[in-house]
Amino acid sequence: MPSALSLLNPRPTLEQLECSPSRRDGISSDLEEDMRGIGCRLIQDAGILCKIPQATIATAQVLFQRFFYVASLRRFAVLDMASASLFLAAKLGECATRISSLTLAFDHVAKRLRGQPTDVFEAFSQEAYDYKTKLIVGEMQLLKRLGFHTTVQLPYGLMINYLRILGLEEREDVANKCWALLNDGLATPIYILFTPQALACAAIDLSCRLFAIRLPDSPPESAWYELFDTNREEMDIIIGWFARLYLRRGNIALGDLVARPENFAQENGDSVASNTLLGTPSTHWANIPIRLEELEALFKRQ
């Protein structure tokens, strides 16, 4: 059957979800989650370094995440596919970026994130050449394995719109918090599993609870989020993913806070809640393989 094409985000099959190609290749779900996490982090950092707009950086992370529902981390290195995703997303976002800038940026952020010396490789070295080749092949693999389904519908614009409809357009702090949450959430599967509407609602819901802002949600059949095609259950699952993300990143306080926002708002008030939600980098980034050799070495050690 030819696949249907449309504006909608493509979704994984149940099979792809239950047993991703990497799992079939012997990679544990924990390791897979870490490897996806570091890939997204690399894209985010390199994107900022290359001055690429956030919407494009987000698109790249979604493409990267999608790719590993159809391909294995054992065959395609995190670093290569992260760079290829940003390379492709930049073209799709009409802000195409030079290959050399991208490879340099990724090399730099990878070294920085993993606490290695950030020396720069020679522009015309074999290393630079290999990088470029991998980038171009990676881009083609992305396109081909995603069946050219490169449409990525993002929740940022919806989130701003919903805030306006909810009369919260003045609350810059809330908007910023939503923005930070939506950025952090790129490292989780929520962009693959949920509609942009549900993501926007969950970010607003969580932010408002953190700031102890009550949204109209009674009687239940006219809860505010239903206006935006979202239900409570979806938002709770998404928020659960946030809690899990922060806990995994070793940010216990934050994970706790996200898990129990009501208590938090009562106990701590607005001032703490307005701190950034971005997870702090933890030392364990250094141990996550981003190259195929590193992954195989890890396998040997086990």
Place this chain on the structure above:
Amino acid sequence: MEVKKSKWDDDDDLVEPVKRPRKEKKKAIVKETPPPRILPTKSAAPPVHLTPDVRSTPPPNVPTPPPPQPRRLVAQSPFLQGCRHVDNYEKLNRIEEGSYGIVFRARDRETGDIVALKKLKLEKEKNGFPVTSLREISTLMMCKHPHVVNVREIVVGDKLDQIFIVMDFVEHDLKSLMEEMQSPFLSSEIKTLMLQLLSAIALMHDHWIVHRDLKTSNLLMNNRGEIKVADFGLARQYGSPLGNMTQLVVTLWYRAPELLLGQKEYSTAVDMWSIGCIFGELVNKEPLLPGKSEIEQLDKIFKLLGMPDEQTWPGFFKLPHAKNINFAQQPRGNLRARFPYLTENGFDLLSRLLAYDPEKRITAEEALRHPYFSESPPPKDPALFPTWPSKGAGEKRKVYASPSAPQAQHAALDDDLAGSIFAPSTESTGFRLKLGANALK
């Protein structure tokens, strides 16, 4: 620095050639990934179930998200799936070699459906997948509309650089069809076709997509009286503010005056001008402005519509090439005389489509509501259109000379990229206006 061919060769498990024994040998060489060995996991979490990391004692009330189910994604959203192999289709005949792609008629081996396969030309790419082809595919895939040609999927060949767009096969293109017809379309038919075209373009413009190559040969027509907009080879989605886009777009005969005069920022209005030219062509069954060069094109426009001035087109004199125009000659315009049988409303619509000032030019949305479409005769029911033998299906073959889109477009350098390192040292291929001081005499 060329990418090593071997890197591009397909060693792919996704792409299964359909029963082609020759290929099997090749597949056997493919290196298998090592057999899976499960790494011991830190927390013995089931595949996608969510267990908080054991590195920390989880706080008591962490809601554990249930296993994710993609249930909320809308039913029609496609599954994540790789490209299939082109061998799923049986090639029947070559339809036409366009300036860039080769188009084949083919049969889906599974369903028997007749399709059109457009092969993308990707050979000379140094910067990965060409951004123009990416735009063609992504805009086409986005524009799901009854009057935009339907893309079924993208398939690949054995090499990574063999890529085909699979579309529904459409029997005719409007250009060859009109050349073969004895008499022009009836006005009821023209209304139907114009409404269809406008509705497709309204959708595109609504999504900030400009087609940039509307012309009769890029409008396909089936035997059920339906137009399908095709060839998104120059299409792109633009952001706001309008970036600096290349002016090397739109086949000369259909090219808006602001492009001819070198305006750097333009928008959907360039498509509306092309639609004006197409409207005129449908009515008179001959191209409206068949210029042979950019200079002659402008000259033909001035003769048809009269000279633009500050009134009809504020800011016109400031356009880059406006100073090269010879104003000694002041043609008055003869649009009405060219369309003696068009009703007042029809003429009004035509003039609005051909408005000099892009700001004043009618939009697709407005044009759809124009009184021309509600006056008698009403648009003809598409089902009542006559049928013609299909040229693409080889039912009748004739070769016509047809102008083509500016070629520089399809090359790697494009738009904002021109001048960056993405642009190789290639020179612009001479499509820019080279107006001398006494041009347009």
